[in-house]
Amino acid sequence: MSMLPPVTEDARLIKALYDLVFWLAVGVFVLVEGLLIYSVIRFRRRRADELPLQVHGNRTLELIWTIVPSVLIAIVFGLAVDTMTRMTARGTLANPVAHVHAIGDQQARRRVEAAQPVDMVIEVIGRQWVWQYRYPGGDVITTEELVVPANKNIRLDMTAADVIHAWWMPQLGPMIYVNPGEMSYVWFNVPPGEYVGQCNVYCGVAHANMIARVRALPQAEFDEWFAQQSAAASVAVEPGDPERGRNYFMNSACVACHYIEGTKAQGKVAPRDLTRFATYPTIAQVDGLENNAENLRRWLKDPQSLKPGTAMPNLNLKAQDVEDLVAYLLTLR
Numbered sequence: 001m002s003m004l005p006p007v008t009e010d011a012r013l014i015k016a017l018y019d020l021v022f023w024l025a026v027g028v029f030v031l032v033e034g035l036l037i038y039s040v041i042r043f044r045r046r047r048a049d050e051l052p053l054q055v056h057g058n059r060t061l062e063l064i065w066t067i068v069p070s071v072l073i074a075i076v077f078g079l080a081v082d083t084m085t086r087m088t089a090r091g092t093l094a095n096p097v098a099h100v101h102a103i104g105d106q107q108a109r110r111r112v113e114a115a116q117p118v119d120m121v122i123e124v125i126g127r128q129w130v131w132q133y134r135y136p137g138g139d140v141i142t143t144e145e146l147v148v149p150a151n152k153n154i155r156l157d158m159t160a161a162d163v164i165h166a167w168w169m170p171q172l173g174p175m176i177y178v179n180p181g182e183m184s185y186v187w188f189n190v191p192p193g194e195y196v197g198q199c200n201v202y203c204g205v206a207h208a209n210m211i212a213r214v215r216a217l218p219q220a221e222f223d224e225w226f227a228q229q230s231a232a233a234s235v236a237v238e239p240g241d242p243e244r245g246r247n248y249f250m251n252s253a254c255v256a257c258h259y260i261e262g263t264k265a266q267g268k269v270a271p272r273d274l275t276r277f278a279t280y281p282t283i284a285q286v287d288g289l290e291n292n293a294e295n296l297r298r299w300l301k302d303p304q305s306l307k308p309g310t311a312m313p314n315l316n317l318k319a320q321d322v323e324d325l326v327a328y329l330l331t332l333r
Contacts, residue, residue, distance in 0.1 A: 002170060002171070002196075003015060003018075003170035003171055004171070005171070006170075006171055007171050007172065007190045007191060007193070007195070008171075008172050008173050008188050008189065008190060010087050010172070010173030010174060010188075011170065011171055011172055011173050013083050013086055013087055014083070014087075014173070014174065016083075017079055017080060017083045020076075020079060021076055021079075024072060024075075024076070028069075028072070087173075087174070102181070102182065102183075103159060103181065103182065103183050105183070108183075109183075112155075112185050115187075116153065116155065116187050117153060118153045118154065118155040118187070119149070119152040119153045119154065120135075120136065120148065120149065120152060120153075120154050120155070121136065121154075121155045121156075121157060122134065122135055122136075122146065122148070122154065122155070122156055122157070123156075123157050123158075124146075124156045124157065124158040124159075124167075124178075125158075125159060125160070125161050126158065126159070126160040126161065126162075126165035126167075126178045126199070126203075126210075127160070127161045127162060127253075127313040127315070128162050128163065128203060128204050128206065128210075128257075128269075128311065128313065129199070129203065129204065129206040129207060129209050129210040129253060129256050129257075130143050130210065130252075130253035130256075130315070131143065131146070131167075131210070131212050132315065132316065133146050134316075135226070135229075137230075139230055140226065140229040140230055141316050141318070142229070143252065143253060143315065144213070144252075145213035145214065145215050146212070146213065146214045146215070147214075147215045147216075147217060147222065147225055147226075148190075148214065148215070148216050148217070148222070149216070149217060149218075149219045149222040149223075150190060150191055150192040150193075150216040150217060150218055150219070150222075151189060151190075151191060151192075151216075152189060152219070153187065153189050154187070154188055154189065154190075155185060155186070155187050156185065156186040156187075157183060157185060158176070158178045158183065158184045158185065158186065159178060159179070159180070159181070159182060159183055159184070160178045160179055160180045161180065161313050161314075162180065162203075162311075162313060163180065163203050163204065164177060164178070164179050164180070164201050164203065165177075165178045165199050165201055165203050165210070166178060166199055166200040166201040167184070167186060167197065167199075167200075167212065168197050168198055168199070168200035168212075169188075169195055169196075169197035169212060169214060170197065171190075171195050172186075172188045172190060172195060172197070172214070173186070173188060175200050177201065190214070190216045191216065192216050192217060192218055193215075193216055194213065194214070194215050194216075195213070195214040195215075195216070196211065196212070196213055196214075197211070197212035197213075197214070198210070198211060198212065199211075199212070204269070205268065205269055206256040206257060206267065206269060209253070209256045232318075232320075239323065239327075240323035240324045240325075240326050240327030240328075241323075241324050241327055242324075242327045242328045242331050243328075244324040244327075244328075245321075245323075245324035245325045245326070245327050245328025245329070246328045248321055248324055248325060248328075249265065249325060249328060249329075250263060250264055250265060253315070254267075255267055256269070257269035257270045257311070257312070258270045258274050259273050259274060259275070260273075260274045260275050260332065261273070261275040262275075269311065270311070270312070271285075272284075272285065274329070274332055275332060276332060276333055277291075277329050277330075277332040278291070278329065278330045278331065278332050278333045279333055283295055283296060283299050283306075284299065284303070284306070284307050284310060284312070286306060286307050289306060289307075293326050293330060296326045296329060296330070297322055297323075297326055300317055300322045300325055300326065301314075301317065301322060302314050
């Protein structure tokens with residue numbers, strides 16, 4: 001993950017401010033360390049019986065090292081305010097309404113929609129510990145990465161399902177908090193490429209695994225990808241395949257929480273070891289929820305409806321993925 005090179009105007013403004021502050025800090029460091037080294041050499045004791053000149057203070061020097069840092073801090077503050085103003089000005093791909101304190105705030109929603117013309121709006125849900133992306137129409141949902149058309153104005157409408165998360169993609173712009181019960185908005189327009197970010201607020205034991213990935217494709221390639229995803233979402237559901245289910249489990253966010261002996265699923269969040277899951281009498285230790293294929297399907301489709309407050313989120317799994325996971329999990333004996 002890197003902020004270099006910045007690919008949006010927001011990110012370029014942030015980097016310009018960072019560069020200026022960095023070189024100011026370098027200059028202060030060189031000046032202070034230089035004076036320190038000079039003083040150590042110039043005023044060192046040269047004989048064992050020598051007593052260095054005792055100076056109580058120097059009002060001129062004290063005024064200088066008080067006024068100069070104050071001026072520098074005021075300059076940095078002014079530049080930071082100027083950068084924030086330019087990033088939030090109407091007409092830029094920035095975040096003039098980056099955060100709204102209620103999902104149902106219609107007035108704020110109208111401000112958001114008027115703030116910036118966009119080519120695509122994607123709904124994003126932050127969950128422990130994965131980002132979930134729902135594309136227009138609702139049929140295409142991904143969790144592995146966010147795929148967008150390059151050089152198009154994209155807006156993300158973001159909320160969290162459980163705890164506070166933060167969307168931070170250094171090459172794309174500033175960090176945005178994503179809170180439960182609230183809406184946050186991110187605008188960007190990026191050239192073709194792949195960009196990596198990280199949830200920037202500690203959100204639980206698997207926080208480090210909550211990586212955000214954005215892949216920007218030329219319009220023709222994006223259209224092809226989207227058509228494939230739409231077709232996959234509409235195909236008839238086949239009988240569950242244990243091997244497909246295992247591949248899905250081991251290459252998804254499942255491994256961040258669950259433990260299965262002898263596999264790369266080494267998560268310690270879920271209270272039950274899944275190594276012999278099929279031998280357990282109940283699912284998620286819910287009384288009356290017998291461990292069978294039908295109940296397991298219900299659980300994977302909407303865990304919260306069967307055990308309110310459970311740490312396992314609703315990942316909006318595709319029907320085929322549910323069938324494959326059921327087939328795989330029932331082989332664990």
